Amino acid sequence: MEKTLIVGDVHGCSDELDRLLEVAEWRRGERRLIFVGDLINKGPDSFGVLERAREYGGLTILGNHEAAFLRYVRQGRFGHAHFDELRERMGSDLIDWISHIQSFPLYHEEEDLIVVHAGLHPTLPLSKTPGKILTRIRTWDGEGRNLDDESQPPWFELYRRTKLVVYGHWARRGLTLREHTIGLDSRCVYGNQLSGLLLPERRLIQVQAAEMYVIPTDLPDEMNRT
Numbered sequence: 001m002e003k004t005l006i007v008g009d010v011h012g013c014s015d016e017l018d019r020l021l022e023v024a025e026w027r028r029g030e031r032r033l034i035f036v037g038d039l040i041n042k043g044p045d046s047f048g049v050l051e052r053a054r055e056y057g058g059l060t061i062l063g064n065h066e067a068a069f070l071r072y073v074r075q076g077r078f079g080h081a082h083f084d085e086l087r088e089r090m091g092s093d094l095i096d097w098i099s100h101i102q103s104f105p106l107y108h109e110e111e112d113l114i115v116v117h118a119g120l121h122p123t124l125p126l127s128k129t130p131g132k133i134l135t136r137i138r139t140w141d142g143e144g145r146n147l148d149d150e151s152q153p154p155w156f157e158l159y160r161r162t163k164l165v166v167y168g169h170w171a172r173r174g175l176t177l178r179e180h181t182i183g184l185d186s187r188c189v190y191g192n193q194l195s196g197l198l199l200p201e202r203r204l205i206q207v208q209a210a211e212m213y214v215i216p217t218d219l220p221d222e223m224n225r226t
């Protein structure tokens with residue numbers, strides 16, 4: 001496998017992203033950079049994270065928060081404070097940024113690796129799986145009606161293949177290390193850690209958030225949803 005650094009959900013935490021890349025000793029040209037998505041929203045510097053990911057030539061997988069931002073712009077539903085600020089930062093480059101974000105794939109698959117924002121459908125091939133599932137699934141109820149029902153099994157318990165899947169999205173559950181699936185959302189924006197994974201060595205890199213940018217609440221249904 002090509003030398004790679006995969007970065008978990010950054011959610012606007014640009015300082016932590018800078019430190020993660022330092023700790024990982026990431027250098028452009030030496031190691032590929034992939035983001036699991038959710039670069040934006042909630043945290044202090046969404047625009048800075050988008051700029052860095054683009055400038056560094058990173059591949060970003062589409063997260064539900066990027067999908068929400070595209071809907072927000074397309075539908076002109078302004079009034080979301082965080083998205084309003086991000087749109088203002090893009091200024092006259094808005095169209096260019098939108099087409100850039102629209103180019104984010106729903107998944108990346110190669111011989112021994114899949115990267116996806118949320119997870120996989122238990123039976124459908126990736127190319128046939130609706131974007132809503134790839135960007136939002138946490139649990140599987142047999143039908144895909146409710147993708148986040150704690151009485152149902154996590155999608156990764158139904159995953160039967162051996163190809164490594166790296167994903168994010170499930171902040172409530174936090175870092176989730178299994179043999180064939182690795183969940184990298186370790187709640188940075190809530191004051192926990194930003195995580196990265198070095199492949200093929202499977203070495204985990206974590207940096208502590210400088211602040212609790214969003215106060216975690218006891219409303220888990222609201223916590224990681226747009």
Ligand SMILES: [Mn+2]
Pocket residue numbers: 009038063064065117135168169170224
């Ligand atoms: Mn997400």
